[in-house]
Amino acid sequence: MNPSFLLKFFFLPHIVFFFGFLGASEPQLTLDYYASTCPTVFDIVRKEMECSVLSNPHNAASILRLHFHDCFIQGCDGSILLDDTITLKAEKKATANIHSLKGFGIIDQIKNFVESECPGIVSCADILTIAARDAVILVGGPYWDVPVGRKDSVTASFELTNTNLPTSDESLVSIIPKFLYQGLSVTDMVTLVGSHTIGMARCQNFRSRIYGDYESTSAKNPISDNQFSNLKTICPPIGGGDSNITAMDYVTPNLFDNSFYQLLLKGEGVLNSDQEMYSSVFGIETRELVKKYAADPLAFFQQFSDSMVKMGNITNSDSFINGEVRKNCRYVNT
Numbered sequence: 001m002n003p004s005f006l007l008k009f010f011f012l013p014h015i016v017f018f019f020g021f022l023g024a025s026e027p028q029l030t031l032d033y034y035a036s037t038c039p040t041v042f043d044i045v046r047k048e049m050e051c052s053v054l055s056n057p058h059n060a061a062s063i064l065r066l067h068f069h070d071c072f073i074q075g076c077d078g079s080i081l082l083d084d085t086i087t088l089k090a091e092k093k094a095t096a097n098i099h100s101l102k103g104f105g106i107i108d109q110i111k112n113f114v115e116s117e118c119p120g121i122v123s124c125a126d127i128l129t130i131a132a133r134d135a136v137i138l139v140g141g142p143y144w145d146v147p148v149g150r151k152d153s154v155t156a157s158f159e160l161t162n163t164n165l166p167t168s169d170e171s172l173v174s175i176i177p178k179f180l181y182q183g184l185s186v187t188d189m190v191t192l193v194g195s196h197t198i199g200m201a202r203c204q205n206f207r208s209r210i211y212g213d214y215e216s217t218s219a220k221n222p223i224s225d226n227q228f229s230n231l232k233t234i235c236p237p238i239g240g241g242d243s244n245i246t247a248m249d250y251v252t253p254n255l256f257d258n259s260f261y262q263l264l265l266k267g268e269g270v271l272n273s274d275q276e277m278y279s280s281v282f283g284i285e286t287r288e289l290v291k292k293y294a295a296d297p298l299a300f301f302q303q304f305s306d307s308m309v310k311m312g313n314i315t316n317s318d319s320f321i322n323g324e325v326r327k328n329c330r331y332v333n334t
């Protein structure tokens, strides 16, 4: 029997059954949560993000990824922002994050401004969520309203960081359940991964792709050949270069658009996990979505806005009950 048939009609519904109930809990978030207590928060975040992205457009990618890595570990509760202490093992030190996640200083700076305007009111988790929305807009992406009212966690989970976050060398069959577990659908996954239209990847995360099936997936045209040679120069098969970087969307690296999906159609995805959405035999549904977004930027933008709200609403009842508004995003209040 065709394996893709098995996945779609047998495997996936069971995964949804087992994991669906563990996903996003009822969000207690509202658009006007700070309307009376800190009405200027959205303006402050926007202004700081404008300066930050203007000075370096890559900051938009850093903040967007930071938000994703926050939400996938015990919900969007600012746990990713916590530094190591004697009693806390920081998520930022886990393999998927170390030497890779950036943007912590930007959030610190925004938090300082917000604290001087409205002390003790706005959570770091909310600041990060609003900043991620502004990051996307500032590099040409869509707008969405950000529900707020998150609490900051008093804990972090180094262990969950290693298990919940998908990695670029994981197969689609293993990545999809990680999204379903968070209450996010296959559509949400394909759409949110469209974030790779901005930002960079390090050689250690795409070496296996370029010395694997890149040549066979990429169409035999001169432009693909050129890009393939560039990638091999940046990332040698052996002998180092692990931290050398390349844009995941070399056509418009600093613009939030749908060209990432167009690259997947040409077989030029930089990460194995990205290309699999189009090329995997298990990717019936994902392939159709990639084609749709490559052809219809508006459809991508509309769904991206919806999926970002959904991801931002991954909450954790423990943070709501025991959480706090941190004074400093890097440390739990004493």
Ligand code: HEM
Pocket: 058, 060, 061, 062, 064, 065, 068, 099, 100, 101, 102, 166, 167, 168, 169, 175, 192, 193, 195, 196, 198, 199, 200, 201, 202, 203, 205, 271, 273
């Ligand atoms: C299948 C799921 C995903 C996998 C396997 C994945 C993996 C990766 C990897 C390996 C990198 C490069 C990191 C490095 O080399 O240092 C990266 C970068 C990035 N990811 Fe993802 N990612 C996924 C989903 C997402 C989602 C859902 C978002 C946002 C909603 C996102 C946003 C980003 C951004 C913006 C960057 C660029 C960061 C920068 O340049 O600083 N990713 N991702």
